[in-house]
Amino acid sequence: MTGISITQSPGTVQAGSKAILSIKGKPNTKYSIEVYYSTKASEAKGLSPQVSDSSGNVSWEWKVGPKTKAGKHRIVIQGGGDKIETYFTTTK
Numbered sequence: 001m002t003g004i005s006i007t008q009s010p011g012t013v014q015a016g017s018k019a020i021l022s023i024k025g026k027p028n029t030k031y032s033i034e035v036y037y038s039t040k041a042s043e044a045k046g047l048s049p050q051v052s053d054s055s056g057n058v059s060w061e062w063k064v065g066p067k068t069k070a071g072k073h074r075i076v077i078q079g080g081g082d083k084i085e086t087y088f089t090t091t092k
Helices: none
Strands: 005-008 012-014 018-024 030-037 057-063 071-079 082-091
Touching: 005 082, 018 030, 018 071, 018 082, 030 057
Parallel strands: 012 082
Antiparallel strands: 005 018, 018 057, 030 071, 071 082
């Protein structure tokens, strides 16, 4: 069991639109996010590591590129010795 829970998932996002993911983890802890399109991690602005607030909440917001292929994409979040994976879908 992981100490990270997803409180807001991107779900389905249209290419060219913004995606938002929020988690609840440990308070005042650094968390990183990696979003994989095909096999490469995205370098989109907004995907830098963040420190959770005193309640353990962290959010990331990034733009899905307009040329992103439609399909299912993996997200990996790590921090505080915990790791969780989830997926979101893009459409054209």
